[in-house]
């Protein structure tokens with residue numbers, strides 16, 4: 001019987017979850033604050049953690065970081081209110097298996113719990129069978145076409161590729177496409193989520209170790225470099241690697257040699273490196289957090305995966321794709337989305353991108369009784385977000401051209417900053433002004 005650690009401060013909800021999960025064959029241990037929850041986690045081996053985002057003494061994000069710091073790969077599911085969704089997306093970045101929104105739907109919870117218990121997220125060697133490209137949506141928007149053209153151009157080369165994009169935009173899928181279209185397609189594709197690796201374990205995860213190299217190294221272990229030999233190694237969230245690991249990584253890429261921790265043996269490896277990041281690596285280089293030499297070595301070609309809100313009608317293709325997938329998974333026969341639903345989905349800004357879209361569609365399919373998705377199945381907060389968008393800056397009087405221009409300029413700066421998650425260099429580039437001008441304008445318009 002799989003044992004689940006539940007960290008949730010709402011006592012009634014805790015009791016409901018305990019009852020529901022034990023009815024489905026799980027054993028649940030509950031704690032109502034972060035401190036006790038972490039203590040329980042350290043004292044026993046759980047198969048899964050269900051974590052509330054807002055706790056009385058801390059946040060679910062901090063607990064998650066503590067759990068991951070210890071090098072644990074126990075899957076963690078964050079339960080969050082819809083308004084915290086941006087934070088939930090951040091939680092995925094630091095290694096949460098999945099997030100679900102409150103009010104929690106029991107069937108959805110059960111589905112995610114079962115998936116998490118089959119957890120293969122941190123390291124997922126590509127299955128030996130070829131991946132069918134029909135499993136993906138390419139999209140027909142201008143940005144999608146350009147992305148896939150670049151993928152097709154770079155794939156057959158041996159160039160190292162950096163894939164930049166917000167969380168959940170499909171960077172791993174792009175990396176898999178490059179591998180599939182490359183001359184290494186018959187070799188392994190190994191994905192490593194560097195965001196979920198603790199500082200201490202990252203080197204051993206990547207380069208392997210020999211028995212006795214450190215406390216807990218009970219046997220020799222092949223690192224993911226060796227697992228990927230002859231194929232492609234995909235390093236997700238590469239910006240999270242510590243400086244020391246970056247040094248080792250540079251050597252592995254430059255000299256094609258790795259040395260497992262605790263060994264003197266040099267092993268020759270032939271691996272193509274694809275990395276992904278949702279930080280601006282060039283900025284991290286400037287701040288001294290990412291080695292410049294490594295940056296140039298991994299960045300022989302850069303691809304940007306656009307956020308969903310920039311992909312126009314691709315949204316419809318994705319919707320139908322995720323609807324079919326949900327039908328198949330849940331044994332449903334939902335054929336379409338109601339017009340009202342479409343209207344909401346098209347006007348929502350999707351901060352969690354494809355991952356959020358997939359979850360919303362799956363949840364709606366699950367809650368749909370008939371053959372088409374009705375508005376009642378959408379999260380209420382999503383309807384609110386679309387119907388009552390955050391107030392914009394007051395409209396300037398139409399006769400005052402200067403005021404009108406300034407108001408539009410301010411709005412454009414805010415919008416761009418939000419889109420690039422307040423990365424000022426990127427915003428300045430998009431707005432076609434230099435950084436100093438951007439800072440001056442931010443000061444002028446009182447933009448924090």
Ligand SMILES: Nc1ncnc2c1ncn2[C@@H]1O[C@H](COP(=O)(O)OP(=O)(O)OP(=O)(O)O)[C@@H](O)[C@H]1O
Pocket residue numbers: 092093135136137138165166167168169170171172173174236276278321354355358
């Ligand atoms: N082209 C696509 N067609 C269909 N589904 C896709 C496509 N790209 C991504 N997805 C789905 O969207 C979800 C998020 O994708 P993925 O994990 O690749 O995003 P990511 O950008 O790597 O996220 P993160 O930044 O969190 O690592 C996954 O469920 C994935 O299967």
